[in-house]
Amino acid sequence: MSNDTQIPEIGAIGLIRYFWRQLTSMRTALVLLLLLALAAIPGSLIPQNAQNPMAVSDYFEKHKTLAIWFERLSLFDVYSSPWFSAIYILLFISLIGCVLPRSFEHLQASRALPPKTPKNLARMEHFQSWPATGNELEIAKNWFKANRFRVLEGEESVSAEKGYLRETGNLLFHISLILILIGVLIGGLFGVRGSAILSQGERFVNNATSYDTISFGQITSENSLPPFTIKVDNFVAKYNTLTSAPEDYTLYVTTVAEPGAAPKEQVVKVNSPLTFGSTRVYLQANGYSPIVTVRDKVGNVTFQGPVPFLPQDANLRSIGSIKVPDGDPQLGFVSSFVPTYARGSDKSSISVFPELLDPKLLFSIWQGDLGLDSGVPQSVYRIDTSKMKQITLDSLRPGEFLKFSEGSITFEDVVPWVNLQIVSDPGKSYSLVGGIFAILGLLASLFTKRRRIWIRVAEGEVQVAGLAKNGAPGLEIEISEFVTKLRGK
Amino acid sequence: MSAQDWAYLSNYAIYSAMALFTLAFFAHAFETAWAVRTPIAADETKGNLVTKTFDSFRTQKAMRIATAMMILGFIFLLVGVVTRGLSASRVPWGNMYEFSITGALAFTGAYLAALRKYDLRWLGVIVSISALLTLGTAITLLYVPSAPLVPALKSTWLVIHVSTAIISGGVFLLANVISAAYLYLDNMEKKGPRKVWAQRFPTLEVLDQLSYRLVAFVFPLWTFSVIAGAIWAESAWGRYWGWDPKETWAFITWVAYAAYLHARVTVGWRGRRAAWLCLLAGSTFLFNYVYVNVWGTGKHTYSGL
Numbered sequence: 115m116s117n118d119t120q121i122p123e124i125g126a127i128g129l130i131r132y133f134w135r136q137l138t139s140m141r142t143a144l145v146l147l148l149l150l151a152l153a154a155i156p157g158s159l160i161p162q163n164a165q166n167p168m169a170v171s172d173y174f175e176k177h178k179t180l181a182i183w184f185e186r187l188s189l190f191d192v193y194s195s196p197w198f199s200a201i202y203i204l205l206f207i208s209l210i211g212c213v214l215p216r217s218f219e220h221l222q223a224s225r226a227l228p229p230k231t232p233k234n235l236a237r238m239e240h241f242q243s244w245p246a247t248g249n250e251l252e253i254a255k256n257w258f259k260a261n262r263f264r265v266l267e268g269e270e271s272v273s274a275e276k277g278y279l280r281e282t283g284n285l286l287f288h289i290s291l292i293l294i295l296i297g298v299l300i301g302g303l304f305g306v307r308g309s310a311i312l313s314q315g316e317r318f319v320n321n322a323t324s325y326d327t328i329s330f331g332q333i334t335s336e337n338s339l340p341p342f343t344i345k346v347d348n349f350v351a352k353y354n355t356l357t358s359a360p361e362d363y364t365l366y367v368t369t370v371a372e373p374g375a376a377p378k379e380q381v382v383k384v385n386s387p388l389t390f391g392s393t394r395v396y397l398q399a400n401g402y403s404p405i406v407t408v409r410d411k412v413g414n415v416t417f418q419g420p421v422p423f424l425p426q427d428a429n430l431r432s433i434g435s436i437k438v439p440d441g442d443p444q445l446g447f448v449s450s451f452v453p454t455y456a457r458g459s460d461k462s463s464i465s466v467f468p469e470l471l472d473p474k475l476l477f478s479i480w481q482g483d484l485g486l487d488s489g490v491p492q493s494v495y496r497i498d499t500s501k502m503k504q505i506t507l508d509s510l511r512p513g514e515f516l517k518f519s520e521g522s523i524t525f526e527d528v529v530p531w532v533n534l535q536i537v538s539d540p541g542k543s544y545s546l547v548g549g550i551f552a553i554l555g556l557l558a559s560l561f562t563k564r565r566r567i568w569i570r571v572a573e574g575e576v577q578v579a580g581l582a583k584n585g586a587p588g589l590e591i592e593i594s595e596f597v598t599k600l601r602g603k
Numbered sequence: 604m605s606a607q608d609w610a611y612l613s614n615y616a617i618y619s620a621m622a623l624f625t626l627a628f629f630a631h632a633f634e635t636a637w638a639v640r641t642p643i644a645a646d647e648t649k650g651n652l653v654t655k656t657f658d659s660f661r662t663q664k665a666m667r668i669a670t671a672m673m674i675l676g677f678i679f680l681l682v683g684v685v686t687r688g689l690s691a692s693r694v695p696w697g698n699m700y701e702f703s704i705t706g707a708l709a710f711t712g713a714y715l716a717a718l719r720k721y722d723l724r725w726l727g728v729i730v731s732i733s734a735l736l737t738l739g740t741a742i743t744l745l746y747v748p749s750a751p752l753v754p755a756l757k758s759t760w761l762v763i764h765v766s767t768a769i770i771s772g773g774v775f776l777l778a779n780v781i782s783a784a785y786l787y788l789d790n791m792e793k794k795g796p797r798k799v800w801a802q803r804f805p806t807l808e809v810l811d812q813l814s815y816r817l818v819a820f821v822f823p824l825w826t827f828s829v830i831a832g833a834i835w836a837e838s839a840w841g842r843y844w845g846w847d848p849k850e851t852w853a854f855i856t857w858v859a860y861a862a863y864l865h866a867r868v869t870v871g872w873r874g875r876r877a878a879w880l881c882l883l884a885g886s887t888f889l890f891n892y893v894y895v896n897v898w899g900t901g902k903h904t905y906s907g908l
Contacts, residue, residue, distance in 0.1 A: 140869050144862055151858040151887075158848040158895070165847065165901065193846045298844075307841070354750060363754045385758040385839050396841040537841040545843065549830040556823045560864075 137204065138211030146205040153201055157192030160184060164191065206295055213288045220281050227266040228275035231568045238568070238579035240593045246576045250600050254569045257599050263567070271570035277583070283558025290555055293548030300541030305331040306339065306393075307537045313403040313420035314529040317345040320393075320536070338538075342390045343370045347379075349400060349530040353468045358428050360468070365397050365532055392538050399533040401425045401432055404451055404475050405526040408438050416441040416521070422531040423451045424495045429465040435497045436477070436523075437484055444484045445520060446497040449477035451528070463509075475525045478507035479518055565589050567596060576600065609690030610749040616683035617704060617742060623676035624711075624735040630669035631728040634662035639799045669727055670718070676734070677711045684708050690749040696765040697752045699896050703741035706892075707734045709773030713817075717777070721813065725804050729780050760835035767828035772888055774821040775860075779885035781814040782878040789875060811874055814881055815867055822860050829853050840902060849903035852891035859884035 124132065136142055161169035170190050174181040188195030235241055254272050258265050263274035308328030312318055320343065322328055322336045330336070348366040353359065365382040371390060382388055388395040403420035410416050416438050423434030429452075436447035452465035455474040463476055482502030485492070492498065508516050515524035564583040569576065578597060582589040604612075684705055688695035695701045714730045717723055752761075789807055791797055797804075805813075832853070833843040844850060863880045866872040872880070895903065 140865070144865055144870065147858055147862045147865070151855045151862075154846075154851050154855055154858075157846055158851040162846065165845065357748075357750055359750060360753055361751050362757075383757075384754040385760075385835075387838060387841070394841065396839070398841070535841045539842070542837060542843055546834070549833065553823055553827050553830065556826060560819050560823060 134211065137208050140212070143205065143208045143212060146201060146208060150201050150205060153198050154192070156189055157198075160189050160192070162190060162192065164193065202295075206292065209288055210292065213285060213292070216281075217285050217289075220278075220285060224278050224282075228264055228273045228566060230266065231268055231271035231273040231570055232579075235568055235570055235577045235579040238581060240580040240590055241577070242579075242593070242597055243575055243577045244601065246571050246574050250569065250571050250576050253600055254596075257596060258567075268570075270572045271568065273566065273568050275564075275566045277562050277564030279558050280562040280564050280583075281559070283555045283560075283562060285555070287552050287555030287559060290548045290550075290552035294545045294552070295548075297541040297543070297545030297548060300544060301331070301539045302541070303331045303333050305537070305539045305541065306334055307535070307539075309398065309533055309535045311422050311531055311533050312344075312346045313422060313531040314346050314349055316420075317343055318534065319343045325536070340390050340393055341372050342393075344388070344395065344534070345369075346532060349532050351400060351468070351530065355467075358468055363397060363400065392540050394537055396535040396537065397532060398535045401531055402430065402451055402453060402470075402473075402528050403531045404434075404449075404528045406436055406447075406475075407524045407526055408436070408441075408445065408447075408521060409524075410441055410521040416445075420529055420531070422494075423449070427465070428468065429454065430468040431463075431465040434495050437486070437497065439484055439486050441520070443481045443520065446480040446482075446484055446499065446502060447477040447523065448480065448497050448499065449475060451475050453528075470528060472511075473528050474509055474511055475528075476507075476509040477523075479505040479520075479523075481505055481520055563588060565592070567593060569600075604689075606690045606692070606749065609686045613683050613686035613690060613749070614742075616679050616686060617738060620676045620679035620683055621735060621738050621742075623672050623679060624731045624738070627669050627672035627676060628728065628731040628735060630665050630672055631724075631731055634665035634669060635725070635728060635800055635803075637665070638662045638803070666724055669731075670724060673711065673727060673731060674715060676731075677708070677715055680704065680708045680711065680734075680738075687749060691751055693752055694762050694765070696761060696769070697750070697756060698745075698747050700741050700745040700747055702765070702769065702892075702896075703737055703745055705769050706772055707737040707741070709769050710734060710737070710776055713770075713773045713777045717817075721805075726780065726784070729784075730777075733776075733780070755839055758835060758839065760831060760838070764828060764831040764835050767824050767831060771821050771825040771828055772892065774817050775825070775856075775885050775888050778814040778817040778821075779882055781810055781817070782881040782885075785810040785814065785878045786875065786882075789878075807874070811877065814878070818860060818863060818881065818884075822864060825857060825860065829857055845902075847901040847903060848895045849891060849901060852887060852895055856884060856887045856891060859887050 161173055163170050173184075173190075184190055188197070192198055232238060236243075251270070251272060255265065255267070258272065258274040261276070263276045264278075266273045306328070308325040310318055310325050318324055320339050320341060322339065345368045346365065347368055350362075350364045350366075351360060352362040354361055363384055367380050367382060367388070368377050369380055369388065369390075370377050380388060382395065382397045384397055387397070401423055402425075403422045405420045406417070407415060408417040417436065417440070421434055421436050423432035425432045432451045434449050434451065436449060438445040438447075450463065452463055452474050453469060454465050454467040454471040456464050456466045458464040463474065480497065480499050480502040482499075485498045485501060505520065506518055508518075510516060510523070510525035512525055512527050515522055565580060567578070567580045567589075569578050571577075578593065578600070580589050580593050684695050684701075687701060687704070691697070696705060711730060711734050714723065714726065784804065785807060788797065788801060788804055788810070791801060792807070804810075832850070836845065836850075837843040859880075863877070863884050866880055867877055895901070
């Protein structure tokens with residue numbers, strides 16, 4: 115081997131062309147497709163910020179060093195990570211690069227006529243011959259026409275082709291996938307998604323400050339929120355008396371579509387959201403909000419209102435915190451609430467049914483610094499008692515009140531709360547249309563067979579043969595039908 | 604009849620179906636084993652070569668009995684699934700016990716439907732034992748009393764999404780069994796001629812084609828099932844796609860089968876490579892069913908476990 119092997123000079127454009135050809139090749143697309151499946155796996159095994167941020171912070175506490183590495187590799191945000199995005203962007207470029215040229219080719223091919231009848235039919239598959247009686251070519255042409263074949267007529271032969279729908283369906287399927295991705299992109303750019311917890315009797319006004327959490331698409335502004343209001347009139351939950359499993363949730367609301375519009379009474383269920391234009395409101399979760407009034411030593415009200423508690427089990431034992439930052443000193447009630455009170459085997463308070471049969475509010479009272487001004491974000495359901503001192507602990511039923519050294523607390527009543535998810539996704543109809551066309555394209559491409567049939571009548575002999583692309587079965591039967599017609603049997 | 608009566612009837616029907624599948628399994632095993640004929644004169648010790656032959660004529664009766672048992676088992680299973688639904692006045696797809704019995708129904712149904720067109724009775728031994736194991740696991744480990752649906756499942760989409768997912772699963776698994784049979788027989792043929800009992804199995808080429816056609820047939824249905832799920836998720840959860848573990852694995856299964864179809868149609872994969880890819884794709888479906896239902900988190904936690 116000599117060292118001075120000539121490497122052909124391809125230049126920059128040649129290089130780009132080379133990579134483009136590699137990227138749009140079937141093999142690369144296949145590898146990318148499998149890579150995408152592989153890359154999606156970690157997101158289903160490792161907790162994700164987008165789906166379950168609580169589980170992610172738990173993970174950080176349990177596996178500190180591993181979590182840091184996971185974080186660096188975007189393993190807590192797999193589906194928005196650079197490497198996941200890189201794979202699907204490459205895949206879609208590859209897809210576009212493959213589908214567009216093929217579409218043009220197919221467009222031209224669909225106007226073209228089938229190729230000429232081969233010279234030696236005897237060498238083709240499904241070959242048959244028999245003595246001619248005269249009008250076979252006429253019968254053949256009519257049969258081809260009736261069965262919607264494309265036909266090229268020769269002097270003593272006819273060449274017919276059918277099944278272009280296969281490629282049409284194939285291309286439609288791939289173009290539809292691109293449309294789905296466009297829908298996802300539009301949703302990501304122009305969508306809004308947020309949630310708000312509302313206790314029964316409260317009113318939601320659709321502006322950014324009313325939300326507990328809200329995220330805007332990359333080019334959406336706060337002004338795009340439609341100005342509707344929703345008042346939570348009543349929430350009814352029905353549970354199975356044996357298993358405590360929920361059987362029905364119904365939310366009754368009064369809505370005003372825009373300022374000045376007539377109020378409308380509406381019903382929301384888990385599978386039937388409210389709709390305001392392109393924005394929809396979903397019933398997501400629910401729980402109980404005890405209504406409490408806290409007074410200071412003099413009797414002035416320092417806190418009043420419903421406080422949403424977070425359910426912990428199927429019988430809705432819930433935890434929560436009542437924070438009174440305006441008193442002196444600040445007060446905190448580390449609380450739990452049970453809708454149907456019972457004493458557990460370890461003497462703790464448990465709930466035995468999710469409905470309000472024997473509601474009880476249990477709490478310990480703390481005084482000191484709630485730590486609300488420290489700037490560290492706090493859970494609304496928990497209190498950081500590190501700078502506080504416990505005064506007492508007790509429990510109340512609705513209507514009861516308790517006096518303690520720094521004032522009093524009254525457990526007025528308890529009402530349900532609901533978590534509403536408010537979503538605007540202008541891209542979803544594109545994705546839906548894409549999905550429907552993808553299935554249609556798939557059906558057409560998988561169940562259409564492209565095939566050719568030839569007939570030649572020469573020297574007193576009829577010759578018939580056929581060819582199926584990809585060796586698709588069924589041509590034999592079609593040809594035998596064709597022959598039966600020709601022979602008049 | 605009261606809800607409880609229907610539930611009892613359903614359990615009896617499931618137990619009966621299990622008994623019938625057991626009989627079918629033994630009948631299939633019997634006819635596979637006894638169709639192998641050993642000549643009486645043969646004697647290995649004297650150096651006479653034992654030439655076994657395959658003669659399924661001898662065991663035709665056992666074969667017919669086996670198929671009859673499969674059909675009866677299918678009917679009892681159908682009764683079990685339908686009465687389970689009647690006991691709760693809803694479609695019987697509310698928890699993993701119900702998914703499993705319906706899945707076994709779809710699997711045996713796919714086998715019996717394919718039987719009308721192809722002679723697949725050699726598969727009966729595998730199909731009957733798989734159905735039996737699925738039902739056994741369902742009734743011992745997964746059983747939950749019949750109860751109404753949780754609010755999130757109360758939707759017409761339950762019928763559409765879950766039924767298509769179960770049918771797709773049944774057919775995917777059948778294709779998997781056939782691919783596994785392909786690989787097993789291919790290994791056997793590499794070492795020499797097929798063993799006598801394996802002579803009745805179709806040629807490798809037929810197996811290869813069959814598993815491909817099953818997948819190609821059911822892939823659009825699976826696509827539809829995923830899209831129907833997305834439409835339902837939009838109306839129940841406020842987003843049509845959220846990378847929930849179940850959704851992620853449904854997507855992985857979809858991608859894996861899409862790769863399989865491309866590999867066959869466009870790149871021209873056949874035989875061993877295609878069979879392995881088919882098995883890989885099928886195992887992602889099984890993983891989704893077992894792991895995500897039982898240990899997984901996310902929004903698809905309806906297993907009732």
